[in-house]
Amino acid sequence: MEQDYLELYELQQIIREGVEEAVPGPVRVRAEIASIQQRGNGHCYMELCQSGPSGPVAKVRAVIWRSQAAALLSKFASATGAPLQPGVAVIFEVVVNYSELYGLTLVVGDLDVEHTLGEAELRRRETIERLEKEELIDLQKELVLPDVPYRLAVISAPDAAGYGDFRRHLLENEYGFAFDVRLFEATMQGDGAPNSIIAALGKILPVASLGQNDRVDCHSERSEESNFDAVLILRGGGSTLDLACFDDYDLCAAIARFPVPVFTAIGHDRDTHIADMVACEAVKTPTALADLFIGAVAQEDERIQDLAHRLRMGLLATVSASEAALDRRLRVLSLAISGKISVEEQKLSDLQSRIFTFNPRKLLESGYTLVTDPSGRLLRSARGLKAGDALDVRFPDGTVNCTVNG
Structure with a gap:
């Protein structure tokens, strides 16, 4: 029974043959570099594109093999003062390669250094x-x-x-x-x-x-x-x-x-x-x-924490200083009170001494007497007394009733 389908590889062969027939040799193509990467093995891989008014209209993979990569990259950098990079539009000389396994790739053989910047750049x-x-x-x-x-x-x-x-x-x-x-x-x-x-x-x-x-x-x-x-x-x-x-x-x-x-x-x-x-x-x-x-x-959190720490330390310092000042004032006040009490005690002692010295009983014991009238009024002078006035004369050990004779 005849097949009504193609195997994938067969289709890819047909496409490859069509591509080789349509583009049999090198062709110059203008494209913008979308991405570029030089691998450790020396090969340089690129994604080329073309953009239209509404965005990209074409993309394709491209490669510069190691045998030519160093020379072409150096050629472009020397001529333009810039490396081959995304955004740069260049006219490449390419051979179209179609692989049944990897698809379409443009193999770059040369480039036109006159196109240094792409439209995007x-x-x-x-x-x-x-x-x-x-x-x-x-x-x-x-x-x-x-x-x-x-x-x-x-x-x-x-x-x-x-x-x-x-x-x-x-x-x-x-x-x-x-x-x-x-x-x-x-x-x-x-x-x-x-x-x-x-x-x-x-x-x-x-x-x-x-x-x-x-x-x-x-x-x-x-x-x-x-x-x-x-x-x-x-x-x-x-x-x-x-x-x-x-x-x-x-x-x-x-x-x-x-x-x-x-x-x-x-x-x-x-x-x-x-x-x-x-x-x-x-x-x-x-x-x-x-x-x-x-x-x-x-x-900001660290700044706030630092401010809080400084505030705490400041408050502690203020409280400590206030306590020290209060202690000093209490000591001064205590000394002042003690001094005042001592002065007042001395005054009281002096007053007690004076009271003791001038105590009437003490005077009487020293030989003095107190003369009063019958009402108890102290008589300080003989003036005003007359014969017949009654007097009381107080001694330390008793009182004697007297009468003025003249």
Whole structure:
């Protein structure tokens, strides 16, 4: 029975034969480098692409074999002053190779060094120049985080590994700090990403949807409409093409004008995107961004602990000084009271001596007498006495009744 199907290998052979027939020899092709990596074995692997108005329209693998890689890479770097890198558009001389096992690959035999920068890099430079001209590049740098930045608005895809890593690392921090994290979902790659991220910014703070010529007074109080201390844009890595959206002018301008500090963790180790340049601060990975906020809160916690310690020590020193001053005053008061008592005791002793000295009984015992009239009134003078007046004369051992004779 005749087969009504092809084996996969047979189909691949047909495709290979068709490719070899259609492109039998070397051909010059213009393409933009989406990614490039030179392996330890010396071979240089690339992903080439072409972009249209709505995004990438073609992609293909390419390779420069070890026998030519060093020479071609050196040739390009010497002529342009820059290495062969993503974003650069180059005219390559290639041989089309189709493998039944590995598919289509372009084998590079030479390159035209006159094409030093690709359209993406040109657009990137134009965007940077425009942002610099509009004084937007450093606008976010003027914003300052609060002392305890714990209310965080995160823009990311909900299923992104980077967001999961960030949330886990942040909320399970060793200090036990609590953070209020709210996710604002957005598309994080492709042509729709810039508008999606801008829409998320609008949900975080509607008043921040500013026009092209609007400016934010970064030194004024943060808008009362903001319930967040910072905005975090998390991507968690990807290819150069996937991350090209972070060089979009509209997105970068929206980030620059946003009145709340914006932090980026796009997660690309090799490239710095314009969104990183206009952000308040950029780090490479979401976990590094989590560490940044944990560190900020830890620093403030340490400062508060230090202030509390200094306050306790200050209070102890004040109490100790007050106790010492009180002890000194008590000693002075005690000495003063003791001195006063001694003086008064001496006065009392002197008074007692005087009382004892001038005691009438003592005077009588010394030979003096007291003369009174019958009513007991003490007579101090003979003036006024007349014959016949009765007198009482008191001696120490008794009283004698007398009559004045003349």
